[in-house]
Amino acid sequence: MTVYVDDMRAQFGRMVMCHMIADTDEELHAMADRIGVQRRWHQAPPRHDSHYDIALTKRAAAVAAGAVEITWRQAGLMTIRRRVTGALGKPEDAQAWVDEHRGRKKEALDA
Numbered sequence: 001m002t003v004y005v006d007d008m009r010a011q012f013g014r015m016v017m018c019h020m021i022a023d024t025d026e027e028l029h030a031m032a033d034r035i036g037v038q039r040r041w042h043q044a045p046p047r048h049d050s051h052y053d054i055a056l057t058k059r060a061a062a063v064a065a066g067a068v069e070i071t072w073r074q075a076g077l078m079t080i081r082r083r084v085t086g087a088l089g090k091p092e093d094a095q096a097w098v099d100e101h102r103g104r105k106k107e108a109l110d111a
Helices: 025-035 056-064 072-085 091-110
Strands: 003-005 010-012 015-022 051-055
Touching (some): 003 025, 003 056, 003 072, 015 072, 025 051, 025 056, 051 056, 072 091
Antiparallel strands (some): 010 015, 015 051
């Protein structure tokens, strides 16, 4: 199991934020605890897919603690996969998986 941080750069007041995601909330919360992010910043279902928006200083701490750096696009594609399968999968095959999934859905609709 792995925790991931993306390369999004969103302004939030004076801070610049990115996303932190993981396959399980247990993993995600463990990393948040390790890098000093309060649980109240967890964004959770049903309103959001489970993740934290973290400042770049916390991102650096997460990477130092073993989080894997991914792109913002990969984070989005991996989140789609988790909605369907329950797991994020690997960032390097996220685009191919989503393309295949969408193809299967289209075939089912066309049948």
